[in-house]
Amino acid sequence: MEIPLKQKLFYFFPVLFCFCLPFGSLVLSGLIVLWILSSFLNISKKELKAGFLNTKLIVFYAFFFLTVISALVSSNQEEAHFSVEVKLTFLFFPYLFFCFKWPIEILKHCVISFVSGCFFACLYLIARAFLYAFNGQPDYFFYSLFSDFIHASYFAMYLIMAIVLVVTFYSNWFKTQKSVIYSSYFFISIFVTTIFLCSSKLGLISFFITMPTLIVYKFKEKLDAKRILTFIVALIILVIVAAKVLPSPFERFNSLSSNSLQNIDKTSSESTSVRILIWKESFHLIKNNFILGTNVGDANDRLREAYKQNGLTGAYDHKFNAHNQFFQTFIGLGFIGFILLLLLTFGTMFSAIKGKHFLLFIFSLLIILNFMVESMLQTSAGVLFFVFFSCFFNKVSENELVQETAYPNTNQVI
Numbered sequence: 001m002e003i004p005l006k007q008k009l010f011y012f013f014p015v016l017f018c019f020c021l022p023f024g025s026l027v028l029s030g031l032i033v034l035w036i037l038s039s040f041l042n043i044s045k046k047e048l049k050a051g052f053l054n055t056k057l058i059v060f061y062a063f064f065f066l067t068v069i070s071a072l073v074s075s076n077q078e079e080a081h082f083s084v085e086v087k088l089t090f091l092f093f094p095y096l097f098f099c100f101k102w103p104i105e106i107l108k109h110c111v112i113s114f115v116s117g118c119f120f121a122c123l124y125l126i127a128r129a130f131l132y133a134f135n136g137q138p139d140y141f142f143y144s145l146f147s148d149f150i151h152a153s154y155f156a157m158y159l160i161m162a163i164v165l166v167v168t169f170y171s172n173w174f175k176t177q178k179s180v181i182y183s184s185y186f187f188i189s190i191f192v193t194t195i196f197l198c199s200s201k202l203g204l205i206s207f208f209i210t211m212p213t214l215i216v217y218k219f220k221e222k223l224d225a226k227r228i229l230t231f232i233v234a235l236i237i238l239v240i241v242a243a244k245v246l247p248s249p250f251e252r253f254n255s256l257s258s259n260s261l262q263n264i265d266k267t268s269s270e271s272t273s274v275r276i277l278i279w280k281e282s283f284h285l286i287k288n289n290f291i292l293g294t295n296v297g298d299a300n301d302r303l304r305e306a307y308k309q310n311g312l313t314g315a316y317d318h319k320f321n322a323h324n325q326f327f328q329t330f331i332g333l334g335f336i337g338f339i340l341l342l343l344l345t346f347g348t349m350f351s352a353i354k355g356k357h358f359l360l361f362i363f364s365l366l367i368i369l370n371f372m373v374e375s376m377l378q379t380s381a382g383v384l385f386f387v388f389f390s391c392f393f394n395k396v397s398e399n400e401l402v403q404e405t406a407y408p409n410t411n412q413v414i
Contacts, residue, residue, distance in 0.1 A: 006038070006041040010035070010038040011106045011109075013034050013035035014035060014110055015106070015109045015110055016031055017032065017388075018110045018111075019114065019116060019117035021114060021388070022149065022155070022158050023121055024149040024380075024381055025149075028380075028384065044100075047101060048099045050099075051094075051095065051099030051100070054094070054098040056098065056391070057094040059344060060093075060094045060391075061094065062340055063087075063090055063340045063341065064087055064091050066340065067084055067090075067296055067333065067337075068084055070296045070297070070337075071295070071297055073295055074297025074298050075297065075301075076297040076301055078297075079296075079301070080297025081297075083296040083378075086378065086380055086383055087377065093387045093388055094387075094391055097392065098391070102395060102396070104396070104401065107392070107395070107396050108169075108173065108401060110392065111169060114162065114165065115162045115187065118159055119187050119190060121155075122191065122193075122194040125146060125147065125149075126193075126194065128140065128148060129141045129146055141197055142199045143198065143200070146197050147198050150381040152198040152199065153202045153203055153370065154379070154381045154385070156202070157206060157366060157370055157385065159198075160206055160211075161366065161385075163191050163214070164210065164214055164363075166184050166187055166191075167188070167214055167215075167218055168214075168359065168398055168402070169398075195207055202369070202373055205369065206366055206369045208239075209369065213362060213365070264277055274312070275373065277312055278307075278315055278323055279324060281303060282303065282327040282330075283327070285299075285302055285303065285331050286330045289331065290334065290335055293330065293333045293334030295332060299321075299328065300321055303321065304316055321375040323374060324372060324373060325370075325374065325377055326338065326341060326371060327375075328375040328377070328378065329377070344390065348364045349364035349368065357398070358398055359393050359397070359398045360397070363389055363390070370382075
């Protein structure tokens with residue numbers, strides 16, 4: 001069945017958005033605006049009404065409007081405006097996903113577009129690093145110098161999600177197209193290599209937690225004691241070889257040693273162990289502003305005051321946030337905001353377990369791991385990824401996406 005032009009336009013922008021997402025480009029804002037404008041041509045009163053009764057949409061909107069109210073009464077209006085601006089997709093994406101019909105073929109295009117975007121972003125970063133290395137600057141192969149588009153931790157998170165999508169879907173969608181299957185193996189090898197080059201501690205921890213979970217789920221019917229033992233041994237060998245070939249990512253874990261944790265340098269701005277001191281100050285702020293919080297615009301100012309009073313000069317000079325989204329939200333929005341965030345994370349995970357929705361589960365796991373050590377919702381890269389895929393995986397399950405038929409011809413869909 002031929003899709004009307006106005007619907008093609010509506011479905012075109014999310015596919016393009018998925019491709020551009022790993023590049024962290026300013027063009028993303030423009031694509032979202034165009035996507036919203038195209039939605040006005042496709043509104044159905046029935047779908048709109050059903051969408052606004054969706055529980056997930058209600059929770060997203062409650063969190064957003066609580067942020068707006070908190071921002072209005074904040075003392076630091078510049079920070080308050082930023083807090084609202086960076087969370088506008090809490091308002092837009094639930095509307096775009098839950099208030100409109102989404103053909104399965106379009107959702108498949110979004111998956112492939114995101115994976116392709118990640119792949120080309122990786123190729124660019126690796127080529128860029130080689131170019132710098134040839135000019136005597138090998139440091140561009142690692143961490144923040146390597147990840148040119150977005151923060152290394154977030155980019156590693158994107159790539160882990162891309163691996164999950166490739167492993168889950170490609171063997172089914174393209175089972176009659178062997179060249180695509182073989183290409184997917186190359187995609188995964190590039191993604192894994194790039195995750196190590198990002199040299200993010202959180203990225204590596206997330207990788208070694210989510211990948212075994214993915215493999216057990218994907219191959220659970222074929223697993224026996226022998227295969228499990230082989231997998232464990234292979235994983236250990238991978239870690240040893242990676243540590244020898246790419247020592248820089250693993251050297252960054254030195255800050256997690258017991259000696260470092262017992263002798264925390266308050267003046268440091270680099271050591272992971274400083275986050276423990278930041279979390280202690282965050283806890284005190286939460287305790288003293290438990291119900292209503294400090295307001296979103298004033299949260300970071302109150303943290304900086306605490307840093308200054310307690311000698312955390314490194315955190316103070318670099319204006320660090322709470323480096324934990326649960327703490328950051330509790331400080332700014334109080335108990336109600338914290339509960340809403342729990343519903344969007346742990347609530348989603350429990351719902352995924354109950355409904356046997358693996359993709360939603362592993363996505364929630366990845367988000368929770370990152371929320372534990374990063375204030376992800378303070379950055380556009382974190383918010384866009386979280387809200388888009390949260391809506392996406394609540395819109396459709398992997399069982400609906402994994403169909404027996406081969407992936408349809410692109411020309412028949414868009």
